[in-house]
Amino acid sequence: MEIYAPTGNTGEPQRSLAAPIPVLNGLSLGILDNTKPNARVLLDRLAERLTERVGLTLAKAEVKNAALAAPDQVLESLSKEVQVVLTASAD
């Protein structure tokens, strides 16, 4: 018997991850808070640790809706002022 696989092909991903930055020391750090409960607590703590350990400087924080992509003006604002952005959270 011959059967088709139901999964099909995949297309090009609409977005891809940026290449990791090898040296963080001296760079400006931004936070992109997705406003989920406790997201900011987690992100602030991570930023604090990174500042202490690898010499990043927290320069800017922005917020976005958890269920939607960040608006262009938020991404533009971050890209102008920082080299590294922290964004991650669950409920």
Place this chain on the structure above:
Amino acid sequence: MSLDTPQIFKIPDSSERELQDLFLEKGWGDGLPMVAPTRDRVEEMLSASKDLDPDEVIASLPPRDGIATRRIIAVNAVMAGCKPEHFPVLVSAIRALSAPEINLRGVNATTHCVAPLLIVHGKAARDGDYNSGLGAFGPGNLANATTGRAVRLILHHVAGATPGTGDASTQGSPAKYSYCVAENLDSSPWGGYARSVGINDESAVTIHCGEAPHNVHDMESSEPSAILDKVASTMTSWGQNNAPISQGEYFIALCPEHASTCSSHGWSRSDIASYLFNKATVNVGEARKAFELRAWAPWQHALEDTDTISMTEKPENIKIFVTGGAGKHSCIIPSWGMTKSVTVPILP
């Protein structure tokens, strides 16, 4: 754009049990037995699209960015148990799901229990024997059950909405197995829903990404306001996503008898929506206390704690259609929130 033919597996002739085990082993399916998508069965399904290219891309579905061609949709339709006459409804539903306003990436990935509801309108509902009468939400009707199931299989197989990796729903939902209903056009005093949103084709399908139905029981009332007060009460429970997300829509599925009571008093669809907008309200201070995170319209943020706020930011977000048979139970289908319903003509 067309793509290569999907992968074909040669498997030894096997027992039904071995075949179902193979599906499970490959991570295919919703846990229930499926029909084997053989070449002959897939070709028969595709015959509903006549001469159209079977490998034409209908949609790219996130989060996997899986490509849904007619052939891949047909493969999943066979597995779900659809008949060829259901295929154009399914293809159109997949087209609708890929509309940007659906926000399918969010719908598939959220921790919420959202599932896309398909509402089949017009001639296609009659021709395909979809149930719009007694027990319309199921069980017991092949068209509703298999078309809804095929959508879920496509979300799982093609879109990658697999629990744990592409679907983070905390508890899941029975609506994620199959969620398809037909509009009861014969009992709709206001004509078809699709026409009310500007789709004048003889057949259409609506996708609304929402929760499973919340019942509205009213055996007593002979006035629209008394029935709709119960609808409004059902709309104002704190647990639904519409409570903190004001752009969310509500679908109000009125049973024919409730619809008839409203219509016989001269109430139109928009009258019902306006009434519910004004009645389905909560206290602003209590809403602020209940939700730390509130996705409200800017003007709503300016309201005082002592004011009231509607559960959705405008009456147009309250959508009315008729389904079901004899009896006095209607239902509401709240939204996931960050999504808008889409109605499209049924095209093969």
